[in-house]
Amino acid sequence: MKNQEELFLDFLARKRLKNTSQRMIILKSFLRQSLHLSTEDFYLQLRKKHPAIGYATVHRTLKLFAECGIAAERNFGDGQTRFEVNYDNEHHDHLVCTGCGKIIEFENRQIEQLQLDVARTHNFFIKDHRLELYGLCAACHASEASSLS
Amino acid sequence: MKNQEELFLDFLARKRLKNTSQRMIILKSFLRQSLHLSTEDFYLQLRKKHPAIGYATVHRTLKLFAECGIAAERNFGDGQTRFEVNYDNEHHDHLVCTGCGKIIEFENRQIEQLQLDVARTHNFFIKDHRLELYGLCAACHASEASSLS
DNA sequence: TGTATTTTGAAATCCGTTTTCATTTTCTTG
DNA sequence: CAAGAAAATGAAAACGGATTTCAAAATACA
Structure with a gap:
């Protein structure tokens, strides 16, 4: 390598x-x-x-x-x-915090496998994919909850 | 509704x-x-x-x-x-053909569930997500294969 | 080393998105 | 059913990130 x-x-x-x-x-x-x-x-x-x-x-x-x-x-x-x-x-995907912009990488073999299954049922030949989960990290979620009126 | x-x-x-x-x-x-x-x-x-x-x-x-x-x-x-x-x-995701630009929608409950699992293990609170699979549709894949030298 | 080729940095350009602004339209209320 | 206030429209300008242009500088092949 x-x-x-x-x-x-x-x-x-x-x-x-x-x-x-x-x-x-x-x-x-x-x-x-x-x-x-x-x-x-x-x-x-x-x-x-x-x-x-x-x-x-x-x-x-x-x-x-x-x-x-x-x-x-x-x-x-x-x-x-x-x-x-x-x-x-190795491919990996991302969790993106819409509060502070923090980006966390993750990898999940099961999801990747299911993607291949989806592609096969549609006769698609996958070359690449992107998966992003948008939301709030623990810190931002906590501060948002505490600032609610 | x-x-x-x-x-x-x-x-x-x-x-x-x-x-x-x-x-x-x-x-x-x-x-x-x-x-x-x-x-x-x-x-x-x-x-x-x-x-x-x-x-x-x-x-x-x-x-x-x-x-x-x-x-x-x-x-x-x-x-x-x-x-x-x-x-x-209902949320759905996309298969995108990089050959002809065709876009196919799909939905997969298992993938959605696994996403929630991933988020939970990272203490993330998901609001949204996007998943796109890029590749070739059957037609484009066939024509690419036949045009190889 | 010499010379053809590539790279560089500054500025200009591109291109999709968004905003500005004067005018027109909608809608409220007297 | 009129004003008048508020919002929407369309054309053109502005915006912002990505990319390209171009003359000068650096690289690498012979």
């Missing part, structure tokens, strides 16, 4: 793309934090240490990560694309 | 909003076709019969439908918001 950095370098070589210092900096920074950051937030974060790297480069590089499989693009309905590190190829 | 039109009129009255001919035309047109249309596509469709109704009004009215529950906003990751008629309050 190759690590993420090797995977990316292989990808660049395969595509005859060039290995630049910006790309390496962005990759390392991206791997360091597996949060679900939007391009904007990630850029602002990165800018603190590397103010010379432009937004366009960050955007393009995150897209490359998604293309070569080391990142996954997510969209939780707030109009912003978020990127997360895609360790191994 | 009230029908969609009554629900909308009640909603307008409750919110002290006005009942206009445009809103009624848009409502009837929307109910007539339960496809998953984007605002743009719906507008283009409507314009054939009612060229005087503006895009902004269509957009605002679809938003009202979503607010009062007779429509659901959907987002299948192609950057366009789609609206569908929300009959009764």
Whole structure:
């Protein structure tokens, strides 16, 4: 099993793309934090240490990560694309707190199996899926309950 | 059980909003076709019969439908918001063909139950969820297979 | 090393969504 | 059944995130 950095370098070589210092900096920074950051937030974060790297480069590089499989693009309905590190190829889904924005990952084999069953009954050949549960985390639920009139 | 039109009129009255001919035309047109249309596509469709109704009004009215529950906003990751008629309050999920764009609705009680289980183990209080399965419908899968070199 | 090719960063552009604003329509109430 | 107040309309502008353009800089192949 190759690590993420090797995977990316292989990808660049395969595509005859060039290995630049910006790309390496962005990759390392991206791997360091597996949060679900939007391009904007990630850029602002990165800018603190590397103010010379432009937004366009960050955007393009995150897209490359998604293309070569080391990142996954997510969209939780707030109009912003978020990127997360895609360790191994295990799929996972998300619980999204609409109160504080917290995102929790989970995995459930039974649900995945049932999805395959659904697809089969419709003669569908699944390539991907997305499952998101929206609601309130324990903290937000508690504070909402206590603030009711 | 009230029908969609009554629900909308009640909603307008409750919110002290006005009942206009445009809103009624848009409502009837929307109910007539339960496809998953984007605002743009719906507008283009409507314009054939009612060229005087503006895009902004269509957009605002679809938003009202979503607010009062007779429509659901959907987002299948192609950057366009789609609206569908929300009959009764049964939730359903979607199979999306990435080949031809066809969208099939399905419902699965077992998956819904497992979602509740997942939420409980994370102390989450679910308000909503979305599940989409992306892949190829039978026709697209067949044509892809036959076009392989 | 030289040179062709790719990448970069800033700014411009894209495109769906939303808002603005002057005008028109609806609805309330006297 | 009129005003007058409040809300809705349509055209156009503004918005915001994603993407592209372009000239200059960096990379890597020969």
